[in-house]
Amino acid sequence: MQNMLTIISNALCRITxxxxxxxxxxxxxxxxxSRSFADFTPQATxxxxxxxxxxLEEGPPVKATLxxxxxxQYYRIMQTVRRMExxxxxxxxxxxxxxxxxxxxxxxxxxxxxxAAINPSDHLITAYRAHGYTYTRGVAIKEILAExxxxxxxVAKGKGGSMHMYAPHFYGGxxxxxxxxxxxxxxxxxxxxxxNNQVCVTLYGDGAANQGQLFEAFNMAALWKLPCxxxxxxxKYGMGTSVERASASTDYYKRGDFIPGLxxxxxxxxxxxxxxxxxxxxxxxxxxxxxxxxxxxxxHGHSMSDPGVSYRTREEIQEVRSKSDPISLLKDRMLxxxxxxxxxxxxxxxxxxxxxxxxxxxxxxxxEPPLEELCNHIFKNDPPLEVRGTHPWATLKSVS
Amino acid sequence: HFAFTSQCPTQKMNLFQSVTxxxxxxLASDPTAVIFGEDVAFGGVFRCTVGLRDKYxxxxxxxxxxxxxxxxxxxIGVAVAGATAIAEIQFADYIYPAFDQIVNEAAKxxxxxxxxxxxxxxxxxxxxxxxxxxxxxxxxSPEAFFxxxxxxxVVIPRSPVQAKGLLLSxxxxxxxxxxxxxxxxxxxxxxxxxxxAYTVPLSQAEILQEGSDVTLVAWGTQIHVMREVAxxxxxxxxxxxxxxxxxxxxxxxxxxxxxxxxxxxxxxxSHEAPVTGGFAAEISSTVQEECxxxxxxxxxxxxxxxTPFPHIFEPFYIPDKWKCFDAIKRMINx
Numbered sequence: 032m033q034n035m036l037t038i039i040s041n042a043l044c045r046i047t048x049x050x051x052x053x054x055x056x057x058x059x060x061x062x063x064x065s066r067s068f069a070d071f072t073p074q075a076t077x078x079x080x081x082x083x084x085x086x087l088e089e090g091p092p093v094k095a096t097l098x099x100x101x102x103x104q105y106y107r108i109m110q111t112v113r114r115m116e117x118x119x120x121x122x123x124x125x126x127x128x129x130x131x132x133x134x135x136x137x138x139x140x141x142x143x144x145x146x147a148a149i150n151p152s153d154h155l156i157t158a159y160r161a162h163g164y165t166y167t168r169g170v171a172i173k174e175i176l177a178e179x180x181x182x183x184x185x186v187a188k189g190k191g192g193s194m195h196m197y198a199p200h201f202y203g204g205x206x207x208x209x210x211x212x213x214x215x216x217x218x219x220x221x222x223x224x225x226x227n228n229q230v231c232v233t234l235y236g237d238g239a240a241n242q243g244q245l246f247e248a249f250n251m252a253a254l255w256k257l258p259c260x261x262x263x264x265x266x267k268y269g270m271g272t273s274v275e276r277a278s279a280s281t282d283y284y285k286r287g288d289f290i291p292g293l294x295x296x297x298x299x300x301x302x303x304x305x306x307x308x309x310x311x312x313x314x315x316x317x318x319x320x321x322x323x324x325x326x327x328x329x330x331h332g333h334s335m336s337d338p339g340v341s342y343r344t345r346e347e348i349q350e351v352r353s354k355s356d357p358i359s360l361l362k363d364r365m366l367x368x369x370x371x372x373x374x375x376x377x378x379x380x381x382x383x384x385x386x387x388x389x390x391x392x393x394x395x396x397x398x399e400p401p402l403e404e405l406c407n408h409i410f411k412n413d414p415p416l417e418v419r420g421t422h423p424w425a426t427l428k429s430v431s
Numbered sequence: 432h433f434a435f436t437s438q439c440p441t442q443k444m445n446l447f448q449s450v451t452x453x454x455x456x457x458l459a460s461d462p463t464a465v466i467f468g469e470d471v472a473f474g475g476v477f478r479c480t481v482g483l484r485d486k487y488x489x490x491x492x493x494x495x496x497x498x499x500x501x502x503x504x505x506x507i508g509v510a511v512a513g514a515t516a517i518a519e520i521q522f523a524d525y526i527y528p529a530f531d532q533i534v535n536e537a538a539k540x541x542x543x544x545x546x547x548x549x550x551x552x553x554x555x556x557x558x559x560x561x562x563x564x565x566x567x568x569x570x571x572s573p574e575a576f577f578x579x580x581x582x583x584x585v586v587i588p589r590s591p592v593q594a595k596g597l598l599l600s601x602x603x604x605x606x607x608x609x610x611x612x613x614x615x616x617x618x619x620x621x622x623x624x625x626x627x628a629y630t631v632p633l634s635q636a637e638i639l640q641e642g643s644d645v646t647l648v649a650w651g652t653q654i655h656v657m658r659e660v661a662x663x664x665x666x667x668x669x670x671x672x673x674x675x676x677x678x679x680x681x682x683x684x685x686x687x688x689x690x691x692x693x694x695x696x697x698x699x700x701s702h703e704a705p706v707t708g709g710f711a712a713e714i715s716s717t718v719q720e721e722c723x724x725x726x727x728x729x730x731x732x733x734x735x736x737x738t739p740f741p742h743i744f745e746p747f748y749i750p751d752k753w754k755c756f757d758a759i760k761r762m763i764n765x
Contacts, residue, residue: 130564130565130566189743190742190743190744191567192566194568195742206567206568207524208525209497241496242497243498243528244528269496270470271473272469272470276494277494278496342473405738406737409739421706421734421735
């Protein structure tokens with residue numbers, strides 16, 4: 032039985048490589064049906080890395096329970112983000128996406144883990160490496176890719192681009208480093224004021240951790256006990272500068288000083304989920320803000336203009352890819368505990384590839400926003416506002 | 432569009448290389464000079480500081496963490512204590528956290544201390560202007576915000592030869608200076624630049640082309656657009672344009688511009704920044720005060736729209752040569 036499955040899965044691998052499409056999917060499902068779902072472990076408990084704590088009596092649990100469905104869902108989310116980012120890379124190199132593009136591959140466990148621990152009614156704000164969060168917060172892949180290519184079907188109507196994507200309860204997408212952190216504290220204040228038991232997850236990077244406005248936000252959040260989870264995604268490099276060369280203290284989870292902190296393994300989606308759950312409970316119980324440092328890694332350079340190898344070695348990137356890749360970690364865990372079959376993962380991969388391909392098609396063929404959009408949405412105004420153009424006798428209408 | 436001079440040993444350089452050359456001259460002649468900013472050590476994201484750390488040491492060319500307010504504040508301190516501070520802000524779009532330090536601390540130091548202290552040794556450099564794909568936060572032209580602040584000087588070069596001379600003038604000048612470098616010209620503009628140090632005077636506008644019918648005023652990248660506009664006007668309308676590069680935005684050369692308008696009677700000012708409150712407004716207002724009776728037509732400003740710098744709409748937003756040409760036509764037929 033095992034041999035037969037291996038032979039069939041090998042055949043599927045070859046066929047997938049040549050991308051035959053619909054035919055492959057039906058063959059795959061034929062194989063899976065022959066092995067009943069009762070064969071799989073429905074749930075398993077895993078040991079996860081203990082989190083370092085700062086000003087806390089105890090940290091998140093060191094064991095995490097994962098059901099089969101959850102596992103497949105996290106896998107799907109992470110693989111979708113991975114494929115979407117790689118597709119964006121491809122489109123950028125074809126010059127279909129232009130401008131600035133900061134890719135998230137390698138850090139998928141952070142976005143997936145955080146989303147798994149919070150509710151859709153909670154709030155999230157991050158910096159410019161935002162495509163992953165845009166997806167986990169509910170925006171369709173085609174709207175993300177169309178925003179990257181600057182088309183009217185994009186989530187911000189093509190007017191924002193890579194760094195400015197938004198969704199309900201997702202406040203972007205912010206280009207200026209560190210500027211989003213006081214905003215996040217403000218959103219948390221609104222949650223507290225409205226008494227809706229929601230939290231705000233405010234993300235920033237290791238480079239932004241040295242911006243003055245962060246410390247202003249920490250002080251206000253702690254003073255007023257705001258339900259704000261400050262999360263530092265430490266991917267070891269602020270653009271091209273390694274953390275040791277930029278920060279006097281690289282213990283980013285302690286930088287909140289009077290705010291309790293957690294250091295979390297950001298490559299393990301379960302670790303991220305448990306820590307975020309812990310942090311959300313802390314905030315919701317009225318204890319005030321908490322700082323989390325997610326230790327993670329990005330495979331691409333800072334942006335598409337950065338090859339990513341002038342300040343770190345290819346060996347380092349390769350090592351992380353082979354030993355700590357978040358998607359592989361989850362997949363290996365599920366396979367070794369008999370929670371899913373190799374073919375299922377293959378099927379998911381194929382379906383995702385197709386979805387991303389279709390989204391890319393849409394993003395490439397959708398028309399650009401009409402010229403009238405240039406001046407819309409500057410102010411909120413009831414009769415349309417007249418906007419001065421490049422010379423005084425040509426004005427444009429601004430509708431909002 | 433670019434000059435080729437040959438009075439002294441020169442070398443072919445583009446804009447970022449001419450900046451490196453100016454900084455090299457400074458570090459060599461001034462033992463107190465230090466260069467700092469984000470990523471300047473390896474050469475800078477636009478390669479303006481390549482080779483300087485190896486040549487002059489890591490105590491003179493060093494990286495700062497990511498904190499613009501900190502960088503400028505720190506620079507003011509260095510300057511006040513007597514060292515020549517050359518701070519780099521990675522993009523002019525990121526200069527706003529440092530706005531308070533520049534406007535409230537740097538600009539007013541000499542005035543409020545009754546000349547006991549000053550931070551004249553401070554020069555801030557930042558890449559400026561549209562670049563084709565920069566979108567909202569990599570394309571801004573903030574010179575108008577700083578023009579409103581007495582106590583600092585704001586300078587914008589149009590080419591490598593001017594850039595090196597103006598930057599050396601800014602460094603030598605005993606006032607805090609902001610030097611905006613048009614990023615689209617970093618590689619595109621190439622000239623034969625003198626290898627030794629030289630200065631181009633501040634607060635002196637340069638007349639690039641003499642004419643008799645219309646005065647065109649611009650700075651930075653827009654000068655090159657205006658050169659083409661002047662050619663088009665000559666060919667298609669028989670209109671002779673006088674082209675002036677303002678070079679120093681604050682304090683600006685009122686005399687040269689007004690003398691020119693007295694001669695021609697018509698003025699067109701153009702910049703990428705939004706038209707409302709842009710620097711063209713200041714020039715326009717002053718010129719109509721000084722030259723009211725000489726004007727044949729209202730002063731024309733061809734500038735960016737009053738919107739944030741757009742992502743996909745950039746080609747429609749910028750004041751290109753057609754919009755300027757159109758403005759000239761209307762002025763001539765007024």
